[in-house]
Amino acid sequence: MITIKCSQCKRKIFKYNKIGKRRILRCWDTRIIEDYSIRCDNEVRCKCGNVIGIKESKSICPTHCTQFQSEIQSLYPQKYIAGGAGRIIEI
Ligand SMILES: [Zn+2]
Numbered sequence: 001m002i003t004i005k006c007s008q009c010k011r012k013i014f015k016y017n018k019i020g021k022r023r024i025l026r027c028w029d030t031r032i033i034e035d036y037s038i039r040c041d042n043e044v045r046c047k048c049g050n051v052i053g054i055k056e057s058k059s060i061c062p063t064h065c066t067q068f069q070s071e072i073q074s075l076y077p078q079k080y081i082a083g084g085a086g087r088i089i090e091i
Contacts, residue, residue: 001015001016001017001033002014002015002016002017003015003016004016004052006046006048006050006052007050008046008048008050009046009047009048009050011036011046011047011048012034012036013035013036013037013044013046013052014032014033014034014035014036014037015032015033015034016031016032016033017031017032017033037052
């Protein structure tokens with residue numbers, strides 16, 4: 001389970017379920033279990049108004065079973081988020 005929090009107010013934005021052995025997780029897909037965000041057109045916002053992201057943007061969050069983690073990190077340094085069980089990600 002991954003919890004994604006707002007970096008401004010520390011509210012929870014998503015709870016995200018890591019299941020199985022997919023090599024790359026996208027943070028905006030159907031595995032979001034609990035969604036506390038506000039959607040405004042393509043923007044994903046926290047309740048405090050902080051823009052968390054744009055719906056189309058893809059974050060890459062490899063986990064311990066991901067191959068080529070370091071390659072992914074060097075290819076996508078802006079999008080790379082280190083994963084792990086119980087990981088809390090602030091955006
Ligand atoms: Zn917030």
